[in-house]
Amino acid sequence: MPQHWIRRFAQGYRSFRQNYFEKNRQLFQQLRDGQTPKVMLVSCCDSRVEPSLILDAGPGDLFIARNIANLIPPYEPDMHHHGTSAALEFAVKNLGVSHIVVMGHAECGGIAAALAGELAGESQFIGTWVSMISPIRNAVLKEAGDRPVAEQQRLLEQRSIVQSLRNLDSFPFVVERVQAGSLFIHGWWFDIHSGDLLAYDSASDAFGPLPF
Numbered sequence: 612m613p614q615h616w617i618r619r620f621a622q623g624y625r626s627f628r629q630n631y632f633e634k635n636r637q638l639f640q641q642l643r644d645g646q647t648p649k650v651m652l653v654s655c656c657d658s659r660v661e662p663s664l665i666l667d668a669g670p671g672d673l674f675i676a677r678n679i680a681n682l683i684p685p686y687e688p689d690m691h692h693h694g695t696s697a698a699l700e701f702a703v704k705n706l707g708v709s710h711i712v713v714m715g716h717a718e719c720g721g722i723a724a725a726l727a728g729e730l731a732g733e734s735q736f737i738g739t740w741v742s743m744i745s746p747i748r749n750a751v752l753k754e755a756g757d758r759p760v761a762e763q764q765r766l767l768e769q770r771s772i773v774q775s776l777r778n779l780d781s782f783p784f785v786v787e788r789v790q791a792g793s794l795f796i797h798g799w800w801f802d803i804h805s806g807d808l809l810a811y812d813s814a815s816d817a818f819g820p821l822p823f
């Protein structure tokens with residue numbers, strides 16, 4: 612059995628315990644009393660996109676939900692098992708976060724598979740999950756089907772972030788707070804090649820440098 616990967620991370624834990632944990636004992640003491648993150652982040656499961664590292668965040672800073680292709684599903688109170696919606700509900704209603712950031716990324720495998728239409732019938736769960744972006748995938752193919760695949764991919768990665776922001780607007784507890792001015796939503800896209808982080812600007816309907 613290839614144990615070396617697990618050994619590597621067991622060693623990693625020991626190093627964390629001896630170094631980071633010891634140096635930040637006070638922080639961990641405070642966190643024992645509860646968490647008060649102001650920002651919820653929805654990002655991809657992709658191992659190359661490490662939100663806390665990219666945003667220089669520590670324990671207690673970010674409430675993170677990771678899923679395939681960083682998608683926010685539509686509001687569907689139907690008794691099914693909605694992990695991302697549950698995380699959203701907890702972040703907004705219980706923690707009272709002030710910001711929700713949907714962070715997509717370049718070279719997203721979930722988006723690539725959705726674009727190629729590979730998943731229909733080949734997976735138990737993934738196909739159904741990413742099928743929520745089928746309408747925008749079809750729109751991208753219609754609009755940019757003759758452009759290089761890399762360009763279509765980037766377009767779908769960014770448009771799916773915008774779709775997730777729209778889906779956020781279908782959750783009554785989100786809309787209520789956005790309208791009251793106590794909750795702000797953001798769409799960001801991380802480029803693995805260049806290290807750039809772009810933000811969606813609704814006025815220009817485009818992604819550009821972070822405005823802050």
Ligand SMILES: [Zn+2]
Nearest residue numbers: 655657719720
């Ligand atoms: Zn991804």
